[in-house]
Amino acid sequence: MKAAIVHDYAAPPRYGDFTDPSAQAHETLVHVRTAALSQLVRSQASGKHYSSGKILPLVPGVDGVGQLPDGKRVYFAFPRAPFGSMAQTTVVERCHCIAVPDGVDDVSAAALGNPGMSSWGALMGRAKFQPGENVLINGATGVSGRLAIQIARYLGAGKVLVTGRNAGSIEGLKALGADVLIPLDAPIEQLTETFRSILREHQVNVILDYLWGPSAESLIHAVSAHGSGTAEPRIRMVQIGSLSGNTIALPGSALRSSGLELLGSGLGSLSNEALLDAISGVLKAAAEGALSIEAEAVPLADVEAAWQTAGAGRVVFRV
Ligand SMILES: NC(=O)c1ccc[n+]([C@@H]2O[C@H](COP(=O)([O-])OP(=O)(O)OC[C@H]3O[C@@H](n4cnc5c(N)ncnc54)[C@H](OP(=O)(O)O)[C@@H]3O)[C@@H](O)[C@H]2O)c1
Structure with a gap:
């Protein structure tokens, strides 16, 4: 599959070919539509975050919007390393997928998740x-x-x-x-x-x-x-x-x-379930028109250039 790949913590990810994931018990594959470039993702991919993956190469990205094998559109989080959200397919625990309200598009939902x-x-x-x-x-x-x-x-x-x-x-x-x-x-x-x-x-x-x-x-x-x-x-x-x-x-x-x-407050001081509950609340508020965010959609193939020039948090990769 095509993915953004971190080969070196000191360099931006490159677009290339990565092994396809397969789902284990309690997991599901997700066909990714959008994946956000948040400060967390940048920090993890630089090897400097306390939750950074220890083994390279890896696919960056903690969350995004995608489609489950049954066609349902979901916001998903916490892919199993080395698989991240910046790939055509990723793998997450089934309980780490939540419904995206109809009024919230793929780019906005991905952009809102972590910062919201x-x-x-x-x-x-x-x-x-x-x-x-x-x-x-x-x-x-x-x-x-x-x-x-x-x-x-x-x-x-x-x-x-x-x-x-x-x-x-x-x-x-x-x-x-x-x-x-x-x-x-x-x-x-x-x-x-x-x-x-x-x-x-x-x-x-x-x-x-x-x-x-x-x-x-x-x-x-x-x-x-x-x-x-x-x-x-x-x-x-x-x-x-x-x-x-x-x-x-x-x-x-x-x-x-x-x-x-x-x-x-962050990964570790709130459980993953509590973090996803918070994101459900954010998406619901967005569907009610209460939240605005400026997000720029960029093709994942352009990840290397966008990583170096774009402001974190404002870019969402379209897969
Ligand atoms: N714990 C969590 O759950 C969680 C989740 C999301 C983000 N975060 C963290 O929250 C922080 C902000 O994230 P973000 O998504 O808002 O990032 P961001 O959109 O990239 O925010 C950057 C903005 O912050 C301002 N800024 C930067 N350095 C500053 C400084 N020294 N003093 C005052 N303002 C400064 C700048 O605005 P101006 O140029 O206008 O001054 C800059 O444009 C990051 O450290 C991120 O890792 C934590």
Whole structure:
């Protein structure tokens, strides 16, 4: 079969011939129609993600939309290595296939899955979000952050606050439902003061963090200054992405002195079943017209060039 193939973690995948998979017990073959190029897929294919495949060559791709042998159209996830979703055929556990609502096309469904899950899973699965709560999204200008705004709104957020490093990019987030825009370009102490007053004024309950690094440290310092005899407010901060740093300096006192609850959301902190439940919710919201995403469909044969030039999260390969 034709597939994108990773031969070397340091190089983009090449289009070529790969062995056909066969299904074992509890598995099904999927005839792939679309497969998304998310940050997760890029990171896995570079060998740097904690879930990267250890044996080369491999076919990249964690999810997509395809057809089951009985003709049913499904969103599928977690192919069995070395088979990934960027191939004519892949193999997944049958329970890792979910129906795609009729109103959602193959390209949109593939594009929505992983980035949409990032906030839906974090809010519902990890933060136990309740309608009416206020949500701050740290690093909201990427594909996942833009969906996070819309998903927080869809799930009933009171206010949605967003941060970004680029004033021009965050301005556009108002149209997606952001109420408060916070630029990250201030010196760090000033940023911490800004966060401190904004968290208090807008009574933020949940922080979704796509950045980690300095701005996450700053948020934690701002929260920890809330310390009082009431152990309030409880602020659940969910770590989702590390666009600006893999590590932070975390003073123990930040956790002792405040209602801060530090959580993570991703492969491993939510079960595969919970991740798929989140994606079902995302697809249903999309079918209701509540979510918009800009996705560019590219033929899989062009994988090598697209990998080097395209922004992750915006490209969906058509197989
Ligand atoms: N845990 C999960 O379940 C999960 C799922 C999906 C994604 N993620 C992670 O979430 C992160 C975002 O993913 P994505 O899909 O949104 O990626 P993306 O669409 O590629 O986001 C990139 C955008 O983020 C902004 N950005 C990049 N570096 C930044 C920095 N240092 N400070 C502030 N903003 C920065 C940039 O916007 P501007 O150029 O406009 O500033 C950039 O265009 C990634 O780390 C990804 O791996 C996690």
